[in-house]
Amino acid sequence: MRLILLGPPGSGKGTQAQRLVQRYGIVQLSTGEMLRAAVAAQTPVGLKAKDIMASGALVPDEIVVGIISDRLDQPDAAKGFILDGFPRTVPQAEALDELLKRKHMRLDAVIELRVNESALLQRVETRVAEMRARGEEVRIDDTQEVLTKRLASYRSLTEPLIHYYSERRKLLTVDGMMTIEHVTREINRILTAIGAVETKGAKAAAAKRTAKAAKPAAKTSKSAAKGAGAPKKTAKAYPKAGKTAAKGVKKSSRRLPASSKARAAGKPRRAAKKVTKKRAKA
Ligand code: AP5
Ligand code: MG
Numbered sequence: 001m002r003l004i005l006l007g008p009p010g011s012g013k014g015t016q017a018q019r020l021v022q023r024y025g026i027v028q029l030s031t032g033e034m035l036r037a038a039v040a041a042q043t044p045v046g047l048k049a050k051d052i053m054a055s056g057a058l059v060p061d062e063i064v065v066g067i068i069s070d071r072l073d074q075p076d077a078a079k080g081f082i083l084d085g086f087p088r089t090v091p092q093a094e095a096l097d098e099l100l101k102r103k104h105m106r107l108d109a110v111i112e113l114r115v116n117e118s119a120l121l122q123r124v125e126t127r128v129a130e131m132r133a134r135g136e137e138v139r140i141d142d143t144q145e146v147l148t149k150r151l152a153s154y155r156s157l158t159e160p161l162i163h164y165y166s167e168r169r170k171l172l173t174v175d176g177m178m179t180i181e182h183v184t185r186e187i188n189r190i191l192t193a194i195g196a197v198e199t200k201g202a203k204a205a206a207a208k209r210t211a212k213a214a215k216p217a218a219k220t221s222k223s224a225a226k227g228a229g230a231p232k233k234t235a236k237a238y239p240k241a242g243k244t245a246a247k248g249v250k251k252s253s254r255r256l257p258a259s260s261k262a263r264a265a266g267k268p269r270r271a272a273k274k275v276t277k278k279r280a281k282a
Contacts (some may be wrong), residue, residue, distance in 0.1 A: 001026060001080040001196045002105060004087070006161060007113035009150040010120040010127070011176045012183060016113065017084040019184045024197065026080035029071055031064050031088075036139070054140045056149030058088055058157060065095040072099060088158045093165070108196040110165040111187060113176035121147060 001024060005013040017028040035053060038046030045067070049059045068086055071077060087093040100107060115123075121144060128142050141150060165171040172194070174186050191197045 001191065002083075002100075002107050003081070003191075003196070004083045004107065004110040004165075005085075005113065006110055006158070006165075007176060008115060008117070008120060008154045008158075009147060010123040011113040011115040012123075012180065013084045013113060015180055016111075016183060016187060017082045020082050020187070023188070024080070026082060027076050028082050028084055029068065029077070029086065030084040031059075031067060031086040032084070034067055034071070035059060035064075054146070056141055056146040056153060058153050061089055061091045061095070064088070065092060065099075068096065069099055072103060072105075087161060090160055090164055093161055107170060109172050109190070109194055110161075110170045111190065112162060112171060112173045113183065114173055115176040117151060119177065120151065 003020070005017055007013050014028075014030060014032075017030065020026070021028050035046070035049045039050045039053065040046070045063055048063065052059050064086060068083070072081070083096075087096050124142050124147055128138050131138050141147070162171060172190050174183060174190070176183055178186065188197075
């Protein structure tokens with residue numbers, strides 16, 4: 001699974017990324033964390049980034065793209081990753097597209113955590129209090145003054161990515177005003193619905209289908225042929241995460257859409273297309 005978490009400072013990207021790491025065993029690639037580590041270690045990148053980060057501005061694109069490019073080459077990223085805080089500008093997103101293309105990797109989805117600006121300061125203040133309570137060093141940019149600048153950077157440079165990924169049918173929006181637990185549940189629901197993760201039922205059914213297809217095809221009957229051919233068709237027919245899906249996600253009730261139920265039950269994903277179309281019409 002390859003995901004991007006997008007959202008303003010304090011929207012919960014780091015919190016949700018860690019939960020996804022625990023659940024799916026893939027790595028979190030947080031450019032903010034990597035840059036803070038570089039600052040602490042006083043590396044050349046850290047020395048360049050230190051004052052920029054403290055001011056609430058963005059570190060130059062070429063620096064963060066270089067960091068992510070190196071990181072994606074590490075073996076632990078092969079299984080999948082959650083990008084937290086990257087990309088943050090359109091040139092970064094374009095560079096990421098290029099990197100993924102070169103590495104023959106496909107992005108599953110971009111999950112936008114939408115949070116009212118008025119809630120962000122409170123969250124950052126809570127984080128400061130929590131870090132102090134744990135005896136950790138507080139982030140230098142977690143002040144009201146710097147947060148205002150980080151938000152301004154987000155609005156002017158990062159928000160255009162919502163349009164960028166929406167146009168590429170990758171964007172899914174989650175209401176980040178819900179509790180941490182509810183946001184996690186919603187993200188997991190979406191990931192299942194778009195087929196980025198497999199449910200146990202779907203896994204078992206897929207294994208069954210594979211076993212069936214591997215049997216010498218006694219039967220040249222239509223249904224046997226269909227069974228063997230199903231996976232190919234499925235992949236082709238299933239729509240990518242996109243505007244339509246995003247709309248469905250926002251509007252739909254808590255329950256899984258029929259498409260994911262069908263998939264959970266091991267039925268081919270084809271059904272998803274019909275459902276999505278219906279939703280689009282509705
Ligand atoms: P970065 O470290 O990425 O910071 P950020 O984007 O400003 O985001 P935060 O880490 O502050 O918030 P978060 O969304 O992770 O929220 P969290 O889960 O912690 O970047 C820092 C700096 O590095 C940038 O300003 C820039 O200078 C530089 N940089 C980094 N990446 C870059 C890039 N790609 N290009 C250029 N420069 C880059 O949650 C916050 C608090 O809220 C926590 O206390 C949490 O417990 C709480 N919380 C979370 N979810 C909820 C919820 N649903 N309800 C209630 N509380 C919640
Ligand atoms: Mg963070």
